[in-house]
Amino acid sequence: DSGVTQTPKHLITATGQRVTLRCSPRSGDLSVYWYQQSLDQGLQFLIQYYNGEERAKGNILERFSAQQFPDLHSELNLSSLELGDSALYFCASSVRGGTSGNEQFFGPGTRLTVL
């Protein structure tokens, strides 16, 4: 158990819908990262927040957005869902920002299925 929690574990929805994924980081960690893992693309970095502010952006679609709240939990919002958005979404946390040597601890993931 990494100490990072993600809810829900599974999510099944239809195209065009909007969903929210939630992540609680390890106690004391200020940074939260979101990743998407699909069979064809592998594990892709989406976005990072540090202490409530966006720190780094990866291959995140405009239909996706995220935020980190004062209690440091984070939410990833996915809207206008398409079949290709079906994937595993992971949240990770670390004590400091996303720099070299700063270990990230991954949650168990949310499996999103878009029908």
Place this chain on the structure above:
Amino acid sequence: TQLLEQSPQFLSIQEGENLTVYCNSSSVFSSLQWYRQEPGEGPVLLVTVVTGGEVKKLKRLTFQFGDARKDSSLHITAAQPGDTGLYLCAGFRVADTGKLIFGQGTTLQVKP
């Protein structure tokens, strides 16, 4: 185009055999990490290498960072069925230190 190319993608071996997984890039990395991921779970960090030429050992696993910091390898000696899983290399590029880049992964199956 993957910034980190991992090979092989799939490996099926018998218990007791040795194996090596490679992670290559044309970019220079400030550090490289190796993760192991079990089905239904998130990746778990095995090791971080930060210095060119660095070698780290974790029981039967040996990790090496290339001299030019563009590649890394994972060698497993006398593989066991418990080593079965998805192995991922990942790193922070010198040119873009804020983003952790992952390779496609190597699925290892060790048969008893």
